[in-house]
Amino acid sequence: MFAFTVKRIAQGILVMLIISFIGFGIKHNFGDPVRELVGERVTPEERAQIREKLGLNDPFMVQYVRFLKNAVQGDLGRSFFFKKPVTEVIAAKAPATLELVFCASLIVVGLSIPLGIYAAIHPKKLFSRLIMGGSIIGVSMPVFLTAILLIYIFSVELGWLPSFGRGETVTVFGFWDSGLLTKEGLRHLIMPSIALSSIMLPLFIRLIRSEMMEVLESEYVKYAWAKGIKPRRVWYVHAFKNTLLPVITVGGVQLGIMVAFTILTETVFQWQGMGSMFIESVTRADTALMVSYIVVVGAIFVVVNTIVDIIYGLVNPVVRVTGRK
């Protein structure tokens, strides 16, 4: 298990290197660090001077290594628009996005497991058919459209829920702006998290159902029936534990991917998180911020994937004992 963990972490670092390389490549080709530092109004001579001073005329690899060194120390450059180090900008925006992803993940995990299991155990029942029919419609619905529909129904027509923003937030631990602690904050969270979960929930239900149905056909489940143990134990211990393994590998990655979908949901709900920040930075050509977003999100994915792999290893005795996957 130790060796397995070491391997996963090493692979994660490797992936981070690749991502940072790509990120730096973009910055190197499109970004203008001088503008980030001093704005547009400088003479060509001054620019050249600053370029020299910043080491922008050094070979690509030298600059990349410097970028890496700075990145490890938490320095990803300055945002041209916010006139602040990008890490500060991102740190300010991250809580909004992470809380949104957290709530959506709760919805996805909390609903998909019981619904998926039910649909797998009783494939012929009416409720299962409803679940499956609903899930295919869900899969076919672009996330921003779901969000628009929610706004139209609950904000415009019914006027029950707010259509944009985070509402009232409270600062906790000195840096984290949380919307989870106020009634208004929670009310603002409802629609965005439903919209964000709407893309993953049907995928998870379908995944759990098909994996579980496959497991239910297996020899060891048949053998479990032949041993005369209770159906509940067969379903929830024998079948579900084995269903979990592929669901963890695929599902863990998918939960990470929700961060990508925040770009869409945040844009619809004008949610002041990293996603809308990214789209704004694209329109403003704020290269440093864009690249840092890529690197930060990449880091989130790598961390999530590594944790998922380690959890997989803990659940699967084959990995736990032999360290091989």
Added chain:
Amino acid sequence: MTTNNPEILVSIRNVVKHFDISGGWLEQIKFDNGRITRKQSIVKAVNGISFDIKKGQTVSVVGESGCGKSTLARTVMGLYPPNSGEILYQGKRIDNLSDAKLKHYRTRMQMVFQDPYASLNPRMTVGKTLREPIRFHRPELKEGQVAEKVAEVMAKVGIDPDWQDRFPHEFSGGQRQRISIARALALDPDFIVADEPIAALDVSIQAQILNLMMDLQEKSDLTYLFISHDLSVVEHISDVVAVMYLGSLCEMAPKKQLFDNPAHPYTQALLSAIPKLGHEFSHEKLKGDIPSPINLPAGCVFHTRCKYVNDRCRSEIPAQRAGDGNTIVACHAVEEKRI
């Protein structure tokens, strides 16, 4: 060893085949006793096997799963390059030939596979499957001649030549195995390697295929290398039998000699385990399990389960020694006349 004996069709000389399954270097890290070590996993499938196959004979290789018999068959066919050792065909070395030079030998030696469901391309009609080798090796033939040849081999194996346009899934397992044999025969080879050709078939179908193979041997003067785990089948079809265990040859002898007077302790145990119709059980128990081919035991590979084991067996690998009456035995105990 002399190689130019015209009676000998195929010679296998000290063939070794290992597979590296350790993956990338990250996969090789192991954590042992508080230290991180790097360990490669190499499956030692075949470890120095030599024997000759005489023209017109059926030589069978038997052994339990994982003993390397299929790997040996594929190495002989050139599907795997051996790590060391040589394969000779009529005295000429063929294991190191380029594809172009090997092409001629491809028509001389062909192979029949185990799984009748996987050995035919499901997206090709039977006719196409059979035409492919003929067209490839004899491009000078005209369309009509190819068709004639295909019809001929189909008739030979008992498949109606009118069924050329059918796909493999329209045939039963036994019929597919016949088609597989027809594909091997399409090039009129001298030598056929059959890797468990009947293991996936039912008893009554097994008999049909075995009969077919024996008939073809008589008619076309074929030489077989027959791979099987089923000793009673081997006893029926072979002239010479070789017994393998964990990638090594234990014993090789003319059929009668081997079944009546097995010399190697493993052969003895194996033979006693064959269930015999209507006899009470009386088999020789082997202790323990087969060791992993990744961590072969030192010395004789069988020593962990052998009842005649002594210190020499644990440290020294027994050589293949010629015994009386065309036999080969690799056992210290037999050599020391302890058995």
Added chain:
Amino acid sequence: MVTTWNRIKNSDFIYHFLRDPVACVSFMILLVLVVSSFAAPIIAPHDPYNPATIDIMDSELPPAWNAEGTAKFLLGTDDMGRDLLSTMLYGMRISIIIGLGAVALQAFLGIVIGLLSGYIKRLDTILMRIADVQLSFSTYMIAIFIGAIFQMMFGVANYEQIAAPLLILIIGLAEWPQYARTVRASVLAEKKKEYVEAARVIGLSNIRIMWRHILPNTLSPVLVISTVQVANAIMSEAALSFLGLGMPMTKPSLGSLITAGFEYIFSGSWWITILPGILLVLLILVINLLGDWVRDYLNPKLYKG
């Protein structure tokens, strides 16, 4: 020709297809949608690309069944005064073209890369690592990144001019790993089968074995994901358009229509965004339903009884 037709008519495929009402209905709807979108220049009541026919005074008219609607604009008009029905038909055509084009590109890239990494061990690690990274980022995100980079490279105005081919390129580059992984997995599975060994024993070259024996046997999983990928590509295009990285408003796709109408739902003009939304969902839904059916048909592992 007749025999081929008979063969198709009598095949299992058609037999099972005709016995599945969901598949049949989905196919019919898809057929209607595709035909009407490609026949848009003929059947659409107005030409949304011709500024001469558009009157800004007609903007935001509700559908005809509404009291304020007129029969001239069956489904109402958008904020620029264009007939919504016509604009939707033209938009759907763009969505479908981009979807199909992107999938063709993905399939090409993915199959080539999948075959290479399935057959050449040394390439395998590198190519699959790239695919993994891309997939763990999600293809959406990659598409947005590539879109953003392209927009910086070309500038917003130029980008809009060549948006359609660019979108095909973006989505194609973002989603090839799906194909590559599928193809690679089935190449690895097929490679182990004995018919491939039999072909090698015959002496056929690697290229021929790959082309004639392995490739045809990897096509059914490719077919299965292709349907789903078309749906995904259309969704990706819609998402990119929504973020302003897609089709311009002068030549809107369904996605950009929804985007344009979004701000008008607060003023009650729901149809500008909801109607194209329904059409988009319907289009994707029937493709997905057909995809599900094809998957069940080609891989009936669960239903073997």
Added chain:
Amino acid sequence: MSELLKIKNLNVDFALRERTLRAINDVSISIDKGERLGVVGESGAGKSVLGFSIINLISKPGYIDSGQIVFKGEDISKYSYDRMRTIRGNQISMIFQDPMMTLNPVLSIGEQMRETVFAHMNVSKAKANEICVEKLKKVYIPSPEKRLNQYPHEFSGGMRQRIVIAISLLTNPDLIIADEPTTALDVTIQAEIMDLLLELCKTDNMGLMLITHDLSVVSQVTQRIAVMYAGTIVELGDTATVAHKPQHPYTVGLLGALPQRAGSEKRLNQIPGVMPGLAKIPAGCPFSDRCSLVGDICREKRPQLLEKTNGIRVACHFVE
């Protein structure tokens, strides 16, 4: 000896979308207490379905259409699900074909053994562990206490099959149904497993229904043999007689096809054709289209399984 299990006129159907196929056709057979019965047939003969139908565990579109399965005097074929559960794994245990697939890979051996004990006995965990260890010892698993915490992948195929046998012994059943228990194993391991099964049945006076395609294996372990073909029993009698003097043409052909019976004869006796699929079983005698003795009556009338000479029951119009 008293009768343990009696199957009477059992019919098992598989309901497919287009039509219903009969997999077991009017099968009657019985097992006495402590008796070992072999059920032999080629793949598709319905022998596994027969085994699973006893504990009402036929895979999905299959179901018992009619007939009785009388176990210890009660017809268990009509038992409710919960009542059936008190029989399954308790009084009737099963052993499956492939030991690599029958044990759940994510549960420890101990968990998989204890759950069977808990399902059928009201005992403490310590007591359950004690029972498990005792049974593991019985199947010669070394250091069983330690083994309980290990997972299936840490055992070899032969060891896993021993564990499956130990699980089937946990509740001291009256009958074990073993469905091809050694087909997936090597000959030397097969011999050990068969040896073990035989020993256990003898010492505990357990009934055994051994389902296999291998006549030689059956002939070494069982007292009686039933030969199945296309869903019916074609021959039934004591092992020695069936093995040495088979009467039904199919059994004769099957035995003749065995290489070890051929002796010095070079050609093996072969039955032409293949066993028909369920949809294509001929009317009349199911073997009629492959039989060398076939006459008009065979194509019209289905032969009954009747007692012929030597106390053997044969379903053939031509055997006297």
